[in-house]
Amino acid sequence: xxxxxxxxxxxxxxxxxxxxxxxxxxxxxxxxxxxxxxxxxxxxxxxxxxxxxxxxxxxxxxxxxxxxxxxxxxxxxxxxxxxxxxxxxxxxxxxxxxxxxxxxxxxxxxxxxxxxxxxxxxxxxxxxxxxxxxxxxxxxxxxxxxxxxxxxxxxxxxxxxxxxxxxxxxxxxxxxxxxxxxxxxxxxxxxxxxxxxxxxxxxxxx
Ligand code: TYD
Numbered sequence: 001x002x003x004x005x006x007x008x009x010x011x012x013x014x015x016x017x018x019x020x021x022x023x024x025x026x027x028x029x030x031x032x033x034x035x036x037x038x039x040x041x042x043x044x045x046x047x048x049x050x051x052x053x054x055x056x057x058x059x060x061x062x063x064x065x066x067x068x069x070x071x072x073x074x075x076x077x078x079x080x081x082x083x084x085x086x087x088x089x090x091x092x093x094x095x096x097x098x099x100x101x102x103x104x105x106x107x108x109x110x111x112x113x114x115x116x117x118x119x120x121x122x123x124x125x126x127x128x129x130x131x132x133x134x135x136x137x138x139x140x141x142x143x144x145x146x147x148x149x150x151x152x153x154x155x156x157x158x159x160x161x162x163x164x165x166x167x168x169x170x171x172x173x174x175x176x177x178x179x180x181x182x183x184x185x186x187x188x189x190x191x192x193x194x195x196x197x198x199x200x201x202x203x204x205x206x
Pocket of ligand 1: 153
């Protein structure tokens with residue numbers, strides 16, 4: 001079996017982090033070599049860029065370019081080499097997040113994001129993406145009482161709705177790849193949905 005690239009996406013507070021460790025362990029239990037990573041980040045430079053991106057005020061173009069700068073390092077140093085040796089890569093957010101947050105949330109539009117994507121990694125698309133989808137109230141409730149909120153989590157309702165909508169536009173454009181997970185359900189129900197979807201994916205990948 002050759003490597004596969006799986007990404008997890010969703011608005012802040014959707015609860016995707018809860019499921020990443022489970023996914024990685026499940027794939028490893030199938031005997032697969034799994035690399036677990038995240039964006040922005042995943043390399044020493046990328047993690048430094050992440051710190052800036054989550055805390056430092058900056059213009060929208062700067063923010064978008066830094067997201068892609070971090071991604072460029074990540075693809076070259078981690079993701080592409082892992083896939084090339086046959087490993088599976090599980091990544092907490094990827095380019096869909098830039099379409100959603102910068103393209104939608106911050107209203108940059110999809111065309112600019114597409115241009116950068118085309119420039120940097122035209123061939124490297126995820127094989128499967130889980131979009132953890134929740135309405136605003138659920139997301140807010142899950143974030144309440146959490147550690148200090150970062151620059152994106154501090155944004156208001158309109159930003160949240162635009163981000164969520166842009167994620168759904170990605171699903172419309174690529175429904176084969178992006179599977180919407182109703183993450184407003186109780187954890188056990190979300191897990192069951194993921195398990196069923198993963199079994200189908202593993203069967204197809206065999
Ligand atoms: P997140 O993945 O939610 O991590 P944590 O669970 O530690 O909060 O945080 C990353 C933030 O970065 C999230 O708010 C979305 C944002 N982001 C973008 O705006 N654009 C991107 O391209 C990526 C990858 C992330």
